[in-house]
Amino acid sequence: MSGDKPIELPSEAELAEMSRDDLVKLGTKMDGVELVHYEEKFPVPGTRAERRAQRTVALWFMISAVSGLAFLGVFLFWPWQYESPSNPEGHLLHMLYNPLIGLFLGLSVTGLGVGALLYTKKFIPDELAVQQRHDGPSAQVDRATLVAELADAGERSGIGRRSLIKRTAGLGAGVLGLGVAAVPLGALIKNPHSDSETKNSLWHTGWKAEKGEKVYLRRHTGNFHDVSLVRPEDVEPGGFETVFPFRESERDDEHALVAALKRADAPVMLIRLRPNQAVTKRAGQEDFNYGDLYAYSKICTHLGCPTSLFEQQTGLLLCPCHQSQFDVFEYAKPRFGPATRPLPQLPITVDEDGYLVARSDFIEAVGPAFWERKS
Amino acid sequence: MTTTTKRPRGARTKLRRRVAGLLALGFGLLSAGMLFAAFAPQAQTAQAQQQDALVRQGEQIYLNTCQSCHGKSLEGVQDRGPSLIGVGDAAVYFQTSSGRMPMARQEAQAIRKPAKLSPEEINALMAYIDASGGEGPKKPTETGEGLRGDNPARGGELFRLNCSSCHNFTGRGGALSSGKFAPALDGVSEEQIYTAMLSGPQNMPKFGERQLTPEEKKDIIAYVKSVTDGNNNSGGNPLGGFGPVSEGLIAFIVGIAALIGVTLWIGAKA
Numbered sequence: 001m002s003g004d005k006p007i008e009l010p011s012e013a014e015l016a017e018m019s020r021d022d023l024v025k026l027g028t029k030m031d032g033v034e035l036v037h038y039e040e041k042f043p044v045p046g047t048r049a050e051r052r053a054q055r056t057v058a059l060w061f062m063i064s065a066v067s068g069l070a071f072l073g074v075f076l077f078w079p080w081q082y083e084s085p086s087n088p089e090g091h092l093l094h095m096l097y098n099p100l101i102g103l104f105l106g107l108s109v110t111g112l113g114v115g116a117l118l119y120t121k122k123f124i125p126d127e128l129a130v131q132q133r134h135d136g137p138s139a140q141v142d143r144a145t146l147v148a149e150l151a152d153a154g155e156r157s158g159i160g161r162r163s164l165i166k167r168t169a170g171l172g173a174g175v176l177g178l179g180v181a182a183v184p185l186g187a188l189i190k191n192p193h194s195d196s197e198t199k200n201s202l203w204h205t206g207w208k209a210e211k212g213e214k215v216y217l218r219r220h221t222g223n224f225h226d227v228s229l230v231r232p233e234d235v236e237p238g239g240f241e242t243v244f245p246f247r248e249s250e251r252d253d254e255h256a257l258v259a260a261l262k263r264a265d266a267p268v269m270l271i272r273l274r275p276n277q278a279v280t281k282r283a284g285q286e287d288f289n290y291g292d293l294y295a296y297s298k299i300c301t302h303l304g305c306p307t308s309l310f311e312q313q314t315g316l317l318l319c320p321c322h323q324s325q326f327d328v329f330e331y332a333k334p335r336f337g338p339a340t341r342p343l344p345q346l347p348i349t350v351d352e353d354g355y356l357v358a359r360s361d362f363i364e365a366v367g368p369a370f371w372e373r374k375s
Numbered sequence: 376m377t378t379t380t381k382r383p384r385g386a387r388t389k390l391r392r393r394v395a396g397l398l399a400l401g402f403g404l405l406s407a408g409m410l411f412a413a414f415a416p417q418a419q420t421a422q423a424q425q426q427d428a429l430v431r432q433g434e435q436i437y438l439n440t441c442q443s444c445h446g447k448s449l450e451g452v453q454d455r456g457p458s459l460i461g462v463g464d465a466a467v468y469f470q471t472s473s474g475r476m477p478m479a480r481q482e483a484q485a486i487r488k489p490a491k492l493s494p495e496e497i498n499a500l501m502a503y504i505d506a507s508g509g510e511g512p513k514k515p516t517e518t519g520e521g522l523r524g525d526n527p528a529r530g531g532e533l534f535r536l537n538c539s540s541c542h543n544f545t546g547r548g549g550a551l552s553s554g555k556f557a558p559a560l561d562g563v564s565e566e567q568i569y570t571a572m573l574s575g576p577q578n579m580p581k582f583g584e585r586q587l588t589p590e591e592k593k594d595i596i597a598y599v600k601s602v603t604d605g606n607n608n609s610g611g612n613p614l615g616g617f618g619p620v621s622e623g624l625i626a627f628i629v630g631i632a633a634l635i636g637v638t639l640w641i642g643a644k645a
Contacts, residue, residue, distance in 0.1 A: 085601055095609050099610065236586070311578035312578055
């Protein structure tokens, strides 16, 4: 191919006569490779050294097999369930589950790998092969003939003349391409603000009353299906709790009860200040609180982290992500950090049964700024 | 139903029973009265005297160790210490048993240190503060393991909702503003966790019994106890307990180094 000296190929009769060694030599020669040194590790089979090498390799494969079995056993039968530390024995067994499956699976994989590695080192013959490398580009004649072959194939397929085929193929590929492009581009083209009235829009939250239904403040009791409504006296002065929206129509709807606790825009911090605390209220929002109770969105106005580190003496709400601080004594105005807008305040009151309810949704969008937001 | 022939005997038994009942009642009333006269007033006085003695002892301790910051009669001192009238014994117990009070010096916040007051002195001080009136939260009567709930999973849910923003989800603590911090929860007793939730020490918010019920508080304590003090470290080392940040970093550095080492070793042996 590369224009080196041609190899003499054996005739059919000669080929039949050749031994396997000769054939191997011929094959490598045809690929331009010459075996300079090619030596069996154990030329005499059955020596003590060979048996020892065999045992070493087999040992590693056995380690792998035994660890694999141990892994299976632990995975299937170990007491993996959580046990509290007050039961030291059960707790220890539970704690050992993870390390043990890791250890045995790791040993099993390692055993296989080491075995294969040792086998290669101990039994695959040493060889030293020389292959000639040709310099520069292919020969002029090779390049010319290849170009001619390609051009000829194109010409003979006749695609140039058959415009119907060409156009329908283009159409098919084009439409497919459009479909593929529509998937990522579609999300960019969709208008997120076409829906600006429902509680699922950017402008509203889960606190928006729909069909005139009362929206209660609900606490999370650790059980997603519990409905525990909040009364003003539940929160101690200097206390705070996170509350979520609840509507009577959701009471028997387990899915809605869970979803309400997981909505990204819903968490509200209900804070009860100590009596006689001087408070500056935001203009136009003087009646949003109920007595000492103030309800602020938990979503940071910078990038939307939960700002729930509440210092009850200094009245600061800290955001853990970028250290913004909001002053609860002054309508949750930002005091420090990158946030620029106060936390939105939820207008609350108490209904005739003594439960805290939201008077309306937030009067502004919660969370970080977005393009259409003017303030 | 009784028959006519048995009636006289039945009537006699009835009479006997009535007389016996009246006698027993009379005897019971008499002896109860005597017992009451013998013990009750005396016991009451003794208890009251004991309580008084405890309050007086508490007052002495207060005057010796607390009054410089909290004032001669619990009224508080401007810029030094708040009024303690009606704070309740839960706050006293938490602050003194965790060594935060008496404070060593005025700084960003009182820090945990070995308790200065003995348990008896703390009891006396609690009685004294309680006697000052008010409806402050009381230390629960249960102690130790009795304050651990049986549902740490639910406790974990509540801990992550109410506590983890400051204390970290495995109770490692974290920074607050201006040098203040939420402490790590290692080595904190059940009573201290409970009274801290009740009283809201320093900048921690209060979690009253109507907000987190005693059962919920106990579940939270069970959770805290299951993840602090070296518990729940399946890997042997918590790596700071910060979760994926330190774990990922260590896994990356150690793992990559080990892989490079093994590769070099295989290459060197080949």
